[in-house]
Amino acid sequence: MREALHVIDNELYKLPYSATKEEVNNFKKLADKDIFQCPHCKAKLIVKYGDTKGIYFSHQHSEACEESRKIDQAEKRYRRQIERETSVHNTIQAILHDEISNQAKNNTMIKVDYGFRAKPDLKEFPDIWVKVADREFALSVITNVNSLVDNKLSNTISKRHQYFLEQGIEPIWFVEKKEQAIEREKNSIVLWDAELTIAAKTNQDREWDSLLASLMKDTMFFKYFNYPVSTENIAIDVLSMYYIYSNEDRIVVKVQRFLKDHLVKPYRAFLLGDGYEIPFSDAVLIKNEFLLRNPTLEAQYQNEFIQKFKQLQFDFYEQQRIEKKRQQQEEEKRQKLMQQRLEQEEQRRKILKQISEQKLNSNLETMRVSSYDSLKLLLKKRIGLTQSQQMELWTTFMPVIGYKNSDVVWDLFVKHDCKSFGELRTVLQNFISTRNK
Numbered sequence: 420m421r422e423a424l425h426v427i428d429n430e431l432y433k434l435p436y437s438a439t440k441e442e443v444n445n446f447k448k449l450a451d452k453d454i455f456q457c458p459h460c461k462a463k464l465i466v467k468y469g470d471t472k473g474i475y476f477s478h479q480h481s482e483a484c485e486e487s488r489k490i491d492q493a494e495k496r497y498r499r500q501i502e503r504e505t506s507v508h509n510t511i512q513a514i515l516h517d518e519i520s521n522q523a524k525n526n527t528m529i530k531v532d533y534g535f536r537a538k539p540d541l542k543e544f545p546d547i548w549v550k551v552a553d554r555e556f557a558l559s560v561i562t563n564v565n566s567l568v569d570n571k572l573s574n575t576i577s578k579r580h581q582y583f584l585e586q587g588i589e590p591i592w593f594v595e596k597k598e599q600a601i602e603r604e605k606n607s608i609v610l611w612d613a614e615l616t617i618a619a620k621t622n623q624d625r626e627w628d629s630l631l632a633s634l635m636k637d638t639m640f641f642k643y644f645n646y647p648v649s650t651e652n653i654a655i656d657v658l659s660m661y662y663i664y665s666n667e668d669r670i671v672v673k674v675q676r677f678l679k680d681h682l683v684k685p686y687r688a689f690l691l692g693d694g695y696e697i698p699f700s701d702a703v704l705i706k707n708e709f710l711l712r713n714p715t716l717e718a719q720y721q722n723e724f725i726q727k728f729k730q731l732q733f734d735f736y737e738q739q740r741i742e743k744k745r746q747q748q749e750e751e752k753r754q755k756l757m758q759q760r761l762e763q764e765e766q767r768r769k770i771l772k773q774i775s776e777q778k779l780n781s782n783l784e785t786m787r788v789s790s791y792d793s794l795k796l797l798l799k800k801r802i803g804l805t806q807s808q809q810m811e812l813w814t815t816f817m818p819v820i821g822y823k824n825s826d827v828v829w830d831l832f833v834k835h836d837c838k839s840f841g842e843l844r845t846v847l848q849n850f851i852s853t854r855n856k
């Protein structure tokens with residue numbers, strides 16, 4: 420029967436799991452001097468060594484007392500209970516035990532032991548059992564939480580949680596921190612079934628409840644955070660999670676608070692800031708209860724959250740103001756553009772009118788001059804043909820050129836680009852004399 424622990428001066432000590440032959444002999448010699456005794460029946464213990472068991476205590480003649488037998492059975496059941504956990508579990512559990520044992524040394528109100536040994540009659544065991552004055556606590560570490568085991572694990576944990584409460588023991592859960600499912604842009608955390616089951620409600624969470632109650636008087640609260648709240652009348656229920664992990668050789672607890680929201684999968688909850696990390700010793704610092712917080716960091720954490728809220732609130736209205744201004748500018752621009760278009764249209768119409776007038780004039784000039792009347796009109800327009808010049812044209816040149824050949828006169832006028840009646844006269848005289856040759 421393995422008994423890993425013995426008592427010296429009322430304190431429990433563990434034997435190392437492995438030891439050299441020399442160390443084993445040394446422990447055996449100490450045992451011969453009646454140093455080790457059973458913590459239950461106070462009987463003298465001897466030290467044995469086996470290849471698979473390692474070094475261990477045993478009652479003399481291998482006759483264990485009833486109590487140590489019971490504890491041994493309890494330990495076996497406990498080992499089965501934690502079969503699903505990773506190796507991280509043992510490490511964290513050992514540190515947890517050491518940490519609280521250290522605090523117990525300076526505080527007689529505190530008693531600590533492994534769950535299966537403190538309460539071997541329980542059906543399910545916490546990893547660590549702690550008693551502070553007359554309050555009992557069940558500390559458990561959960562590792563290896565993932566989607567495959569989530570549903571089943573959640574049920575198991577939920578039952579265990581309830582069972583501890585029925586036994587008058589207050590459960591405290593730590594979850595191995597892996598990747599947290601945080602949706603930054605929505606300010607939300609998506610929780611595992613199991614996580615939601617073991618989330619705690621501490622006095623600190625109740626303080627957050629009243630803080631949120633005052634902030635949420637602003638009906639736009641969730642809008643600022645871009646959080647898709649499941650219902651308009653959300654019950655203010657802040658819960659906390661204690662993620663545990665090792666950080667450069669230290670065990671660290673991350674305190675993460677959230678506002679419970681979605682009650683169906685996915686369990687989206689409103690994230691309260693980034694939380695904060697505290698050394699394990701601070702997390703379990705025991706006054707009348709487990710602190711599970713650091714007062715200074717907690718105050719800072721709350722303050723940061725309030726500042727973020729104010730910043731987002733400001734940004735929200737600033738954004739609205741900018742948007743309004745942008746729309747105004749857009750409208751002004753649109754108006755201006757319309758005005759410009761109108762002016763351009765007006766300009767275009769003017770130009771079109773000019774062009775059509777010019778076209779009309781040039782049409783007049785290029786068309787066949789079909790009558791003497793039209794010839795007269797054109798010359799009047801171009802060189803200001805006077806009455807006497809008209810008479811000269813009619814009596815001197817037309818009889819020779821032919822009364823019906825007004826177009827010939829006009830063609831000559833255009834061809835020689837005449838600028839006066841004098842020039843036209845010369846052109847016509849040349850024409851007649853050339854033709855008569």
Ligand SMILES: [Zn+2]
Pocket residue numbers: 457458459460461462478483484485486487
């Ligand atoms: Zn015994």
